[in-house]
Amino acid sequence: MDTRLSEEIKRLTALGLHRRCVEGDLARVAGLTLEINRLKKERNAVVCAHVYQTPDIILGIGDLVGDSYKLADDCRRTEADAIVFCGVHFMAETAKILNHSKKVYVPSSNAGCSLSEGITAADVRQLKAEHPGLPVVTYINTSAEVKAESDCIVTSANAEKILRRMYERHKAVIFVPDRFMGLNLARALGKIPGKDIFLWKSSCVVHERFQPELIDVYRKKYPGLVALAHAECPSELIKAVDFMGGTGDMMRYVESTNAAAYLLVTECGFGELAKLRFPEKNFIAMCRLCPYMKSITLESVLALLKDPAPREVLVPEAVAAKAKVAIDRMFELAAG
Numbered sequence: 001m002d003t004r005l006s007e008e009i010k011r012l013t014a015l016g017l018h019r020r021c022v023e024g025d026l027a028r029v030a031g032l033t034l035e036i037n038r039l040k041k042e043r044n045a046v047v048c049a050h051v052y053q054t055p056d057i058i059l060g061i062g063d064l065v066g067d068s069y070k071l072a073d074d075c076r077r078t079e080a081d082a083i084v085f086c087g088v089h090f091m092a093e094t095a096k097i098l099n100h101s102k103k104v105y106v107p108s109s110n111a112g113c114s115l116s117e118g119i120t121a122a123d124v125r126q127l128k129a130e131h132p133g134l135p136v137v138t139y140i141n142t143s144a145e146v147k148a149e150s151d152c153i154v155t156s157a158n159a160e161k162i163l164r165r166m167y168e169r170h171k172a173v174i175f176v177p178d179r180f181m182g183l184n185l186a187r188a189l190g191k192i193p194g195k196d197i198f199l200w201k202s203s204c205v206v207h208e209r210f211q212p213e214l215i216d217v218y219r220k221k222y223p224g225l226v227a228l229a230h231a232e233c234p235s236e237l238i239k240a241v242d243f244m245g246g247t248g249d250m251m252r253y254v255e256s257t258n259a260a261a262y263l264l265v266t267e268c269g270f271g272e273l274a275k276l277r278f279p280e281k282n283f284i285a286m287c288r289l290c291p292y293m294k295s296i297t298l299e300s301v302l303a304l305l306k307d308p309a310p311r312e313v314l315v316p317e318a319v320a321a322k323a324k325v326a327i328d329r330m331f332e333l334a335a336g
């Protein structure tokens, strides 16, 4: 076997990837990661990997790894000429807005998002006309055009904190597009939907389907279990769990506690990563796959690096400039 390939297999094994590959498949994965990492250097490209990606992407080729907030923040500091976004399209658009002079690419044409596709800029303008004077607080899972119509962007990592800050100055807000996240935040903040917070109707096709009654079933089966759920889940489920947050908050929670078992109610990639990071902890599976996130593979990243032009993400300058104001406001309020 080629020395470089056997070195790459050793590197991936040290990262624990052999435990996530079926027999004999590690050599195929190593061949791909070796070539991708070579092309990355040649093109001075950086790979951003969202935590919903599979471990071969996150550990094998990811340079910047995290949730939407961390990736957006990290992207602002990269010195690479190109950003390859292993996440969904709105995340790559956010990277482009924050780095307008750089080339940004997404490896799959199917990397959409039901939340992002559930609202348009015209919908936001309509909401503003119905509720004049109210600020529009927008979840990051939206298109560049929707962000450009917004006053402040939030992620699941900072939405509660930023909304608290907004309520210091405004009696009510418009929150889009995730209806469940809006209801969960309203409950956490003691606000009344339809009076203090006006919501849109979109939802995440992955998180909306978790069934709240299963939490109790798992608790009975695994005494001492701690249930953590993403803020995009329906409110009835959130009421049944011990912790609600974004994936970054959930990972920190797991790291800093020592429960008998953890039930991670979110996309499956997150649980896979948690198992690799904390092999000594006990995780119970209750997850769903996001078809958009999973449309990205090592093969698609390699194809992109060989021929990037068809996968470039473009945002018109005027839209990017307006959207950046709302994203910068998030960084300012999240830090303050």
Ligand code: SF4
Pocket (backbone or CB within 6 Å): 088, 112, 113, 114, 115, 116, 141, 204, 205, 206, 207, 232, 267, 290, 291, 292, 293
């Ligand atoms: S998990 Fe839901 S919110 Fe996240 S990318 Fe998939 S569809 Fe969109």
